[in-house]
Amino acid sequence: MLRYIARRLILTIPMLLGISLVLFLIYNLVQIDPLVMIVGERAMDNPEVVAAAVKKWGLDRPIWEQYLTYVVNMARGDFGASFLTRRPVMDDLRLFLPATVELALSSLAFATVLGIPLGILAGVKYRSLFDRGVWFISLLNASLPPFWTGLIFLTIFYFYLGIMPGPGRLDPRMSDPERVTGLYTVDSLLAGDVQAFGSTLHHLVLPTLILGGFTLALVVRVTRAAIIEEMRRDYIRTARGKGLSERRVIVRHALRNVMMPLVTILGLAFAGLLSGAVMTETVFDWPGLGQYLVKAAVNFDYPAIQGGTLLIAIVYVLVNLVVDVMYGLLDPRVRYD
Amino acid sequence: MKRHFAILLAVLIALLSVGGALAQDGALIIATELDDVITLDPGRAFETTNLTINHATYDTLVEIRADDLNTLVPSLAESWTVSDDGLVYTFTLRSGVTFASGNPLTAEDVRFSWTRLKNLKGNPSFYADTVASVEAVDDLTVRVTLSAPTPAFLTIVTAPAMSVLDSVLAKANGATDAADADTTDTANDWLSQNSAGSGPFVLTGWTPLGEITLVRNDNYWRGAAALPAVTLRHSDDATTKLQLLERGDIDVYENVDKDLAAQIQGNADLQLSIGQTLNITYLAISGDAKFNLPLSDARVRQAIAQAVDYDGIINGLLSGYADRPAAMLPLGVAGSDPAKRYERNVDAAKALLAEAGYADGFEMPIYIGQGAPGGIPSETLAAKLQADLAEIGVTVTIDQRPTSDFLTAYRAQELSFLFATWTPDYLDPTMWSDYFSYPDSGPAARILLNSQAIADAAAQAAAEADPAKRLEIYTAYQDAHVAEAVFVPLFQPQQLYALRNNVQGFAFHPVYFMDFYMMSKS
Numbered sequence A: 001m002l003r004y005i006a007r008r009l010i011l012t013i014p015m016l017l018g019i020s021l022v023l024f025l026i027y028n029l030v031q032i033d034p035l036v037m038i039v040g041e042r043a044m045d046n047p048e049v050v051a052a053a054v055k056k057w058g059l060d061r062p063i064w065e066q067y068l069t070y071v072v073n074m075a076r077g078d079f080g081a082s083f084l085t086r087r088p089v090m091d092d093l094r095l096f097l098p099a100t101v102e103l104a105l106s107s108l109a110f111a112t113v114l115g116i117p118l119g120i121l122a123g124v125k126y127r128s129l130f131d132r133g134v135w136f137i138s139l140l141n142a143s144l145p146p147f148w149t150g151l152i153f154l155t156i157f158y159f160y161l162g163i164m165p166g167p168g169r170l171d172p173r174m175s176d177p178e179r180v181t182g183l184y185t186v187d188s189l190l191a192g193d194v195q196a197f198g199s200t201l202h203h204l205v206l207p208t209l210i211l212g213g214f215t216l217a218l219v220v221r222v223t224r225a226a227i228i229e230e231m232r233r234d235y236i237r238t239a240r241g242k243g244l245s246e247r248r249v250i251v252r253h254a255l256r257n258v259m260m261p262l263v264t265i266l267g268l269a270f271a272g273l274l275s276g277a278v279m280t281e282t283v284f285d286w287p288g289l290g291q292y293l294v295k296a297a298v299n300f301d302y303p304a305i306q307g308g309t310l311l312i313a314i315v316y317v318l319v320n321l322v323v324d325v326m327y328g329l330l331d332p333r334v335r336y337d
Numbered sequence B: 001m002k003r004h005f006a007i008l009l010a011v012l013i014a015l016l017s018v019g020g021a022l023a024q025d026g027a028l029i030i031a032t033e034l035d036d037v038i039t040l041d042p043g044r045a046f047e048t049t050n051l052t053i054n055h056a057t058y059d060t061l062v063e064i065r066a067d068d069l070n071t072l073v074p075s076l077a078e079s080w081t082v083s084d085d086g087l088v089y090t091f092t093l094r095s096g097v098t099f100a101s102g103n104p105l106t107a108e109d110v111r112f113s114w115t116r117l118k119n120l121k122g123n124p125s126f127y128a129d130t131v132a133s134v135e136a137v138d139d140l141t142v143r144v145t146l147s148a149p150t151p152a153f154l155t156i157v158t159a160p161a162m163s164v165l166d167s168v169l170a171k172a173n174g175a176t177d178a179a180d181a182d183t184t185d186t187a188n189d190w191l192s193q194n195s196a197g198s199g200p201f202v203l204t205g206w207t208p209l210g211e212i213t214l215v216r217n218d219n220y221w222r223g224a225a226a227l228p229a230v231t232l233r234h235s236d237d238a239t240t241k242l243q244l245l246e247r248g249d250i251d252v253y254e255n256v257d258k259d260l261a262a263q264i265q266g267n268a269d270l271q272l273s274i275g276q277t278l279n280i281t282y283l284a285i286s287g288d289a290k291f292n293l294p295l296s297d298a299r300v301r302q303a304i305a306q307a308v309d310y311d312g313i314i315n316g317l318l319s320g321y322a323d324r325p326a327a328m329l330p331l332g333v334a335g336s337d338p339a340k341r342y343e344r345n346v347d348a349a350k351a352l353l354a355e356a357g358y359a360d361g362f363e364m365p366i367y368i369g370q371g372a373p374g375g376i377p378s379e380t381l382a383a384k385l386q387a388d389l390a391e392i393g394v395t396v397t398i399d400q401r402p403t404s405d406f407l408t409a410y411r412a413q414e415l416s417f418l419f420a421t422w423t424p425d426y427l428d429p430t431m432w433s434d435y436f437s438y439p440d441s442g443p444a445a446r447i448l449l450n451s452q453a454i455a456d457a458a459a460q461a462a463a464e465a466d467p468a469k470r471l472e473i474y475t476a477y478q479d480a481h482v483a484e485a486v487f488v489p490l491f492q493p494q495q496l497y498a499l500r501n502n503v504q505g506f507a508f509h510p511v512y513f514m515d516f517y518m519m520s521k522s
Helices: A002-030 A034-039 A047-056 A063-075 A089-124 A129-143 A146-160 A184-190 A194-230 A234-241 A246-275 A278-283 A289-298 A302-330 B002-019 B049-057 B107-119 B123-128 B153-157 B167-172 B188-193 B238-246 B258-265 B298-307 B310-317 B346-355 B378-390 B403-411 B442-446 B452-463 B467-484
Strands: B028-032 B077-082 B088-093 B131-138 B141-146 B201-207 B211-216 B229-234 B252-254 B270-276 B280-285 B363-368 B395-400 B417-422 B487-500
Touching (some): A034 A047, A089 A194, A089 A278, A129 A194, A146 A194, A184 A194, B049 B211, B049 B229, B107 B123, B188 B201, B238 B252, B280 B298, B298 B346, B298 B378, B310 B378, B378 B395, B403 B417, B452 B467
Antiparallel strands (some): B131 B141, B201 B211
8 A cells, every 4th residue: 555655656756747848848939038027127128137137047048957957956845936926936835825725625625514415315315306406506506607606795795794704814904813834724723813713714604605616516416426326226225125224224335335436526626626716716815826826827927837837736646646545445345556 | 413513503603703803993904906016125126016115114315295296305314415517415314313123314224225226236226227336424424426417316216216224124134235235135035024114114014915014113203103004905806895995894995997986986985086197108109110111101100199099098998087198208297298299180190191102001010918008908908099090091900919928029129019008116207208218228229219309308308407408308308209209198097096084194196106104094
């Protein structure tokens, strides 16, 4: 098992190299002069400033040397510095990732806790009114764009009803909790600030509903379909024949087999939540990875794009690995060799 | 199970209601866009938001107030003299001024700050380009020697980049004014989270795409500010910002979307304040022969300038929130004369085209980037110009590129016809005439402008110390621009601020936008 994990991790190295090479080639094909962005339009007239920037950012080196330097630095965990923020990309990612992780975890929890029971009930009561209702709501969830639902939710629950807070991670009149993990829920508790903790939770509700809504629809549909299929199997008939209660049949027997496809979906959904929350982050002024990467892309901030892309690739690799390991735990028939 | 759920729910509701209680109630909270902030170090920052923050946390020797943009007012300097040759400026500092840290202000702090700005070789270092040396003659006397006479120097001194840093505190946190400061100065991170100034506020933190927080400097030498604290919060979406303001969660919404202006005026709890910027959104028409376009004939450029529906752009695309500046000097700057510009006259434009031999018109591209320079999405403004020029028979095709690509090509002198926006860093007319006149600098170089009349007038004006004579030269300068029609100003956008009624004392400043010291909240 450990050998399997180690081998999988080693295999990611050529993959990351490949991704970085493709990104590097695209960057050099597009022929955009990053200098304008680094020093700004006006300072371009000052040769001294331009020369200092060229030297500092290594833009006078041949292309292959720039790439080699990049790969060597990357191996040391140094992704270079963002043209746009002038800070190390690693620091930027560390800064913006926690907000995204906090929202992704909260959305995943929401989708799982609500989605699995709903999916089971809908599957068991296949074709009932309840099933159709759940199906309709999850279809709605999956097809409405989050920037639209986000604005509508804010308008109703914040602006008109006033029962939910506005955008942001914390009440504007409160100061941010001292940064330890970057997760405001954890940091506010560590700081012993109950007010900030409450405000953080409150601020998480609407973006979680929006972002988690899509995942919820996915979880419901997968659970429902799997339950429908499992309930027709022979072992279910056997279990019923033994005289087990219907509840026991579902929880002890059917649910175990439903876990396999669910784990796959949840793993991918979590990776997706980390990389695809751009719209929700924008509507809710959520200072996360999505907003950071969009700004990097618009401004052609190559080191930031590369660092962010590699980070997301690593997340996918790790999530897939976790999912594969979980298969083994859930199903004794799976062997790693 | 059900009971557990009920308990959980009760705990949650309790927590959420606690979350409603608030900390700093008197703070002024502003929703704005903070995505431009890279650093808050006055020696390194060269974006937009930093100007407001630097102005709030630092002082300059001389300043220009929002109520009179053509008058220099003493600030940290009590008085100054200029040598007859215009090369040596001697400033006498106000005595008894202390920084927020408690350290006294001395001439050494000024010497340190300006030398550091120059040696950092950063984006704003050009402010000190003309400074050859700075000496601290005694504790309260600073002598600056310039490399060439620069009548605009005192105006340059008012720029936030020329702020005076507490040299003791700054050095303790890694700052240096050494010749190799560009590689040895390590104060950037500290100065982006803290300030080392004498201004009315102290910077207490910055979270990228999050917020910037300031608290009052109780020992401010002019007397403590009315506001105990100021928070600027990042927000991208216009509708969201208006909702925050209407609900009273924020006090000021900076740079209001012009489509929302009417809604703000209709709300009795809010006030709309209109700021006159000194930005010019201009059309650039290259007359250079290398493009092989009819544009090399001045009559064709003049025809284009007369075909543009200026009022239609301002009223239709900016809801009326813009002015019409003179040819390359914005309204509000000394010497700007609104008569020196083109008016729409389609018949005259057609006649000019015919005279130049293009009665049947011609075809050419307009190059645009992305985003909305000046407040109108590039593609919208391009489409409007396309329609206007079609009326005189000129067929315009739109070539849109990513902004960085567009700027690279503009700099490389590859674009013949485009529009762009110029924003000033200080308020002297040379802020425009230095950049829109000479074949080797600024936008003039990019569009390959080569006009002796414009270059001569700009050079004379820049060297003229007598204000009356300078105005005369600038009149000739604007005439030359009108005749050349290479740079055609389209509009001078206004910047809108929405404030809750309990906010007082706001006055828009075209360089640093907001002055928190003048503001209060009841």
